Amino acid sequence: MSDFQNKGLSLTEQQLISNVLTLYGITSGWQGKRSEGGMNNSTFMLHTNGATYMMRQYETHNDQAKIAFEHGVLTALRHTDFKLDSPRPVVSVKNHKTYQVVQADAEGRTKIVTLFHYLEGVNPLWEQADQLLQLGRAAGHLSSSLAKLDLKSEPVYPPYYRIDEAYPLCSPSRLMELCASPPETLTACAAQLAQLREELPGLFEALRGMDQLPHQLVHGDVNASNVLADSQGRICAILDFEFATWDLRVMELAVPMSDMLTMDKSEAWMWKAQARLVEGFREKVELTAQELRAIPHLILLRSLDVVMHFISRMMEGTDEPRVAVEQIVKLKQRMDWMRLNERQLRTLLTE
Structure with a gap:
């Protein structure tokens, strides 16, 4: 020691x-x-x-x-x-x-x-796209187990899609105001905010009706920073349940899929990784056609949630503005990617 x-x-x-x-x-x-x-x-x-x-x-x-x-x-x-x-x-x-x-x-x-x-293990590095099959299986296994829980206490966090309730300091209306008139702290991403001002209303509208999809208890933040791998590279633990809440079952898959979109990898690598994520998750959880159709919007919702989270932290003085700026740029990148690739993504999800 x-x-x-x-x-x-x-x-x-x-x-x-x-x-x-x-x-x-x-x-x-x-x-x-x-x-x-x-x-x-x-x-x-x-x-x-x-x-x-x-x-x-x-x-x-x-x-x-x-x-x-x-x-x-x-x-x-x-x-x-x-x-x-x-x-x-x-x-x-x-x-x-x-x-x-x-x-x-x-x-x-x-x-x-x-x-x-203390739990032994290290955060995995995604070097091979096939590794994401493990993450999909881990997320699916967790989802299957969480579905069986019957808790006496009520969750504190609202579902992802009720984003209007999640961040009082950065509500959807406040976010739209920031897009229209960025403060000095966000001038570095003023161009992205101006474009998001035109695009976000469509995403907010797409969230209507999500309450009709299957719900259960979800972890809500399964990604490389919240899992551990053993010395053989096998995922052995899932960490950080502090955002666990009653939410859409399919959100447990949409979150890691969203995090794949801005990795420093080739398009071919990313598509294979996404396919492995979906394959692994669906080995454990049978999703409905309606859930699969919702995934493209939920991928963007995950990124939007992160933006509103870090703008709120900026307003509280917890984080430097650059953190919010980075997430705003990532949201814009994801929305651009989805506009170009949504049809191919939907094909992958229904194969």
């Missing part, structure tokens, strides 16, 4: 970690380091008393109801036929909870913190 020297951890972070470990009944010495995590959390890898844990400090999702639902999903999932690993929250010996509300700084601000058992 020579790389665990608490390097890069501030005194405040070290004190926070010690306090959290005490709440879980861990009072022995520890070593730790900050991990590369998602943009919504701070994560720390901790080693103590022969065991390794991941500590997550929720940042933009600092809401007890959201985290309680996430942990409820994780607990229930372990009682299904799901064969892959998933995060396992540690239960505190002090209060028997899987998350703790702690003081995070000298100003008295609080954060929600969770301790997870």
Whole structure:
């Protein structure tokens, strides 16, 4: 454990970690380091008393109801036929909870913190298009298992297609205003916003009637950053269930398909990867013709959701404007791609 020297951890972070470990009944010495995590959390890898844990400090999702639902999903999932690993929250010996509300700084601000058992593996790199068959199977297997869950608590997040409820700071109407008159922070993508002003109304209109498609509990964010592969390159775990909610079943396929569109790969590679994703998913889940027809619009919806998410974070001061700019450019690229390739995509989906 020579790389665990608490390097890069501030005194405040070290004190926070010690306090959290005490709440879980861990009072022995520890070593730790900050991990590369998602943009919504701070994560720390901790080693103590022969065991390794991941500590997550929720940042933009600092809401007890959201985290309680996430942990409820994780607990229930372990009682299904799901064969892959998933995060396992540690239960505190002090209060028997899987998350703790702690003081995070000298100003008295609080954060929600969770301790997870460490899962072995690395985020996969998609080098061969055939690898995406694994991701499709993993997403389909997860979808099949989540469909069996009967949770007592209600999800906090609305479905993707109810995007008008998801981001109060960047509602569809507010987004259209930004497209018409971009603020200085978004001038780098003013041309894309002007074009999106003409194209987004059609996408919003296409979302009407989505509530008639099959619904179930979905993870909602299956992609390379949220899965782990073992030493043989096989997907062994799915992570980060914090966006899990009641949504369209087919969204579990549309999300990774959307993420494929802006990878630095050839068109031939991308088409083969998409075919493998669909093939793997449909081995586990039988989609209806109506669900398959919805996928092109849902691919764009995923990208639109990411744009509204990061514009909201920009407005909150959480992220630099460049992050929102990058996502706006990606949305425009996806919409251009879909205009040119929708017919071929629909052919792939019905083969």
